[in-house]
Amino acid sequence: MAIDTKLSFCQAYNNCSGIFGEYEEFLQSCEHIARKATNDSVTGNAVSNARGAWYAWLLAIDSIRFNHANIHSHYLIKLPNHAQFDCNRLYLDVLWNLIDDFRNKLSAVGNVNLVTSNPDYVIIRREITVTLPIFGNTITQTDLESIDGIYSQFVARCNLNDIVGYMGAKVSVRPDRRIQLLHEGSLTKAIYAHLQTRMWLIDAIGIKYYAVSINFTEADKRGLRSVATHSIASSALKPQPAVDDVVAVSNSSTANLFFTISLTP
Numbered sequence: 001m002a003i004d005t006k007l008s009f010c011q012a013y014n015n016c017s018g019i020f021g022e023y024e025e026f027l028q029s030c031e032h033i034a035r036k037a038t039n040d041s042v043t044g045n046a047v048s049n050a051r052g053a054w055y056a057w058l059l060a061i062d063s064i065r066f067n068h069a070n071i072h073s074h075y076l077i078k079l080p081n082h083a084q085f086d087c088n089r090l091y092l093d094v095l096w097n098l099i100d101d102f103r104n105k106l107s108a109v110g111n112v113n114l115v116t117s118n119p120d121y122v123i124i125r126r127e128i129t130v131t132l133p134i135f136g137n138t139i140t141q142t143d144l145e146s147i148d149g150i151y152s153q154f155v156a157r158c159n160l161n162d163i164v165g166y167m168g169a170k171v172s173v174r175p176d177r178r179i180q181l182l183h184e185g186s187l188t189k190a191i192y193a194h195l196q197t198r199m200w201l202i203d204a205i206g207i208k209y210y211a212v213s214i215n216f217t218e219a220d221k222r223g224l225r226s227v228a229t230h231s232i233a234s235s236a237l238k239p240q241p242a243v244d245d246v247v248a249v250s251n252s253s254t255a256n257l258f259f260t261i262s263l264t265p
Helices: 005-015 021-038 044-069 095-110 139-152 175-198 218-223 253-262
Strands: 076-078 122-125 163-170 208-213 245-248
Touching: 005 021, 005 044, 005 139, 021 044, 021 175, 021 218, 044 076, 044 122, 044 139, 044 253, 076 095, 076 139, 095 175, 095 208, 175 208, 208 253, 245 253
Parallel strands: 163 208, 208 245
Antiparallel strands: 076 122, 122 163
């Protein structure tokens, strides 16, 4: 039986009146509700996927609260998966067309594909005005759907430097997930560099990529300290990290500390 991730999240949120405490404890509460609703018939893989969705909503809610409390802070916007939406569509049409042209030329000339995935979140400058939901002591499934849809307000509205960076968020990090984070960080920076070159922007400020999880081991941190591959293609380039910072975010307090660093202009 499938887990109703939205329903279990809302019940756990409303049970604690919107005060999370430790994220891990909240996730366990969601899991308990989900298992009870399905008579404990869910698989471990289903629970793992659901925990990822619950963690993503926790981060999104705390980031929106941070935006309301800090009116000049950048947005941290939850993204859908690539099958639903290509995050490069957030760029103005002139920039998207350059990416699409690049993709077509790679296929035609090199017989290779520009295979991308969406990071879990994008960081966007506050200069673009959008409507953010407000959360109280209770939340509904409609509220979660509104969080999932905020990204649509930015489609075709972002200039190159309006997108400040991206963030990958995992409840837990395994070696294969480290590779995913490194790949996303490296590729998003390579696409940015390609656009910078095509637009002849000598002083473009670049983008950041952050890796976030409830906890990171020292092995995780070492494994994520790798170089963005495009930046070692020429001796004229300064090597860049694929992942700029590895941050453990386990509750609202650590989330706000991270937001203060990553979302404050």
